[in-house]
Amino acid sequence: MKDFISFMERAWWRYVNEGVITEGVKEEVRESWELCKFYGVDPFGGVGEILDEDNMKIRLRQNEDLISVAHPIMENVYKQVTGSGFLFVLVDRDGYLIDRIGDDSIMGETRKLNFVEGALWTEEAVGTNAIALALRLNKPIQLVGAEHYCITHHIATCSAAPIHDENGNIIGCLDMTGLKEDAHPHNLGIVLAGACSIEKQLALIKSHKLIDATFDSIHEGMLIMDHNFVVQRVNEIALKILNISKKEIIGMHIQSILEDVDIIEDILSQTEPYYDVECVFYGRNQKIPCRINAVPIVANRKIIGTVITFREEKYVRNVVNKLAGFKASYTFEDIMHNRKIILQSFQLKLLKKKT
Numbered sequence: 001m002k003d004f005i006s007f008m009e010r011a012w013w014r015y016v017n018e019g020v021i022t023e024g025v026k027e028e029v030r031e032s033w034e035l036c037k038f039y040g041v042d043p044f045g046g047v048g049e050i051l052d053e054d055n056m057k058i059r060l061r062q063n064e065d066l067i068s069v070a071h072p073i074m075e076n077v078y079k080q081v082t083g084s085g086f087l088f089v090l091v092d093r094d095g096y097l098i099d100r101i102g103d104d105s106i107m108g109e110t111r112k113l114n115f116v117e118g119a120l121w122t123e124e125a126v127g128t129n130a131i132a133l134a135l136r137l138n139k140p141i142q143l144v145g146a147e148h149y150c151i152t153h154h155i156a157t158c159s160a161a162p163i164h165d166e167n168g169n170i171i172g173c174l175d176m177t178g179l180k181e182d183a184h185p186h187n188l189g190i191v192l193a194g195a196c197s198i199e200k201q202l203a204l205i206k207s208h209k210l211i212d213a214t215f216d217s218i219h220e221g222m223l224i225m226d227h228n229f230v231v232q233r234v235n236e237i238a239l240k241i242l243n244i245s246k247k248e249i250i251g252m253h254i255q256s257i258l259e260d261v262d263i264i265e266d267i268l269s270q271t272e273p274y275y276d277v278e279c280v281f282y283g284r285n286q287k288i289p290c291r292i293n294a295v296p297i298v299a300n301r302k303i304i305g306t307v308i309t310f311r312e313e314k315y316v317r318n319v320v321n322k323l324a325g326f327k328a329s330y331t332f333e334d335i336m337h338n339r340k341i342i343l344q345s346f347q348l349k350l351l352k353k354k355t
Contacts, residue, residue: 001144001181001183004144005144005145005146005180005181007022007024008025008144008145008146008147009145009146009154010022011024011025011146012043012146012147012151012154015033016043019037021033021034025147026147028133028137028141029128029143029147032123032128032132032133032149033128033149035123036123036124036127036128036149039123039124041123041124041126041127041149041150042150043127043149043150043151044150044151044152045126045127045150045152046113046126046127046148046149046150046151046152046153047113047114047126047152048113048114048115048116048119048120048121048125048126049114049119049120049125050114050116050118050119051096051118051119051120056117056118059092059096059098059118060098062092063092063098063172065202065205066090066092066098066163066171066172066198066202067090067098067099069198069201069202069205070090070099070163070172070174070198071090071099071101073194073197073198073201074088074090074099074101074174074194075101077190077193077194078101078102080190081190082103083103084103084178084182085103085105085106085178085179085182086102086103086106086176086177086178086182086187087100087101087102087103087106087107087110087176087177087178088100088101088102088174088175088176088177088194089115089131089174089175089176089177090172090173090174090175091121091131091135091160091172091173091174091175092171092172093135093170093171093172094120094122095120095121095122095125095131095132095135095173096118096119096120096121097115097116097117097118097119097121098117098172099117100116100117102177106177106178106179109155109179110156110177113126113152113153115177122135123136123149126150126153127148127149127150127153128143128147128148128149128150129143129148129149129153129158130142130143130158130159130160130175131158131160131173131175133160134160134161134162134173134175135162135170135173138162138170139162140159140160140161140162140188140191140192140195141159141160141188142157142158142159142160142183142185142187142188143157143158143159144157144180144183145157145180145183154180155179155180156177156178156179156180157177157178157179157180157182157183157187158175158176158177159175159176159177159187159188159190159191160173160174160175160176160191161173161174161188161191161192161194161195162195163195163198163199164199165199165202166202166203166206173195174191174194174195174198175191176190176191215233215235216235216236218235218237218309219237220237220309220310220311221235221237221238221240221241221242221290221308221309221310221311222234222235222237222238222307222308222309222310223238223249223254223307223308223310224297224305224306224307224308225254225305225306225307225308226304226305227303227304227305228253229253229254229255229306230251230252230253230254231249231250231251231252231253231254232250232305233250234246234249234250238310241281241283241288241290241310241311241312242257242281242283242288243283243284243286244257244283244284256282257281257282257283258279258280258281258282259279259280259281259282259287260277260279260280271296271298271303272296273293273294273295273296274292274293274294274295275293276291276292276293277291277292277293277294278290278291278313279291279292279310281310288312289312289313289314290310290311290312290313291310291311291313292308292309292310293308293309293310294306294307294308295307
């Protein structure tokens with residue numbers, strides 16, 4: 001590594017003084033150096049500009065989902081290298097630093113360069129760096145020492161990997177920075193693993209949100225139980241029908257609220273679902289006749305739980321009446337009026353017979 005560091009220092013000085021790229025410089029670095037020169041970046045600069053407080057708040061709010069997922073992962077990864085002189089940095093899609101964790105020694109050194117939350121770390125802003133290359137090229141990359149365009153960054157080694165959403169769009173970048181003497185190929189592997197973990201967690205959370213939205217959009221009560229008949233999830237409609245709180249019902253055994261538990265036990269003994277079954281739920285001091293659908297959850301040919309959807313019996317009757325085009329509704333006055341008409345008709349028939 002010492003030989004490579006020395007080689008890059010000579011190659012950098014040659015490019016800065018003569019504009020000539022030495023053979024052996026990485027293609028990505030060569031292109032970036034030329035891009036920085038085109039942008040007019042000062043090779044003896046490299047101090048970042050920081051967003052003002054108001055714009056920083058906006059950017060943090062825009063990236064709050066990414067930060068909330070990435071920060072715990074960054075903490076877990078950092079625990080593996082604590083004391084080794086590295087820091088981990090989270091960057092948004094535009095190249096702004098939005099979070100960082102690391103050893104005090106390297107945090108202090110990088111603070112001199114404004115390598116802090118709110119700083120813009122693109123090639124145009126601070127020259128060639130791993131964060132900018134990872135975002136622009138959409139691939140993991142590691143830079144050491146004088147591969148950076150600005151001389152103030154030559155003390156460092158940086159490894160960065162882009163972070164993508166479920167559609168493959170870049171939403172940020174994870175970076176690991178330390179002193180160049182501590183550069184090692186496995187640093188890039190650590191960062192890549194961290195970025196992949198963030199992507200998977202973000203996808204999982206979105207999947208859960210979609211499931212939750214679907215769950216609560218169903219116009220029937222829904223309960224999900226594990227294989228022990230214990231309620232694990234419930235939607236808002238079910239809470240309303242049963243007149244019970246979510247806190248009360250989660251963890252409750254189904255026999256506490258369903259009269260016909262034998263039906264559920266039958267379901268769990270086979271993989272066939274039950275549809276349109278009459279059951280009675282227990283609400284607060286009342287019985288609630290319902291019609292239920294009960295479907296077993298099967299994984300690896302083993303029943304691991306049951307999904308129950310249900311509607312109140314009175315709701316089912318209302319739907320049937322609407323579909324049939326009538327509503328069976330009789331009052332006492334209706335019955336007495338009809339009785340009077342029947343009696344008058346009967347009396348009329350008797351008079352006709354007598355005459």
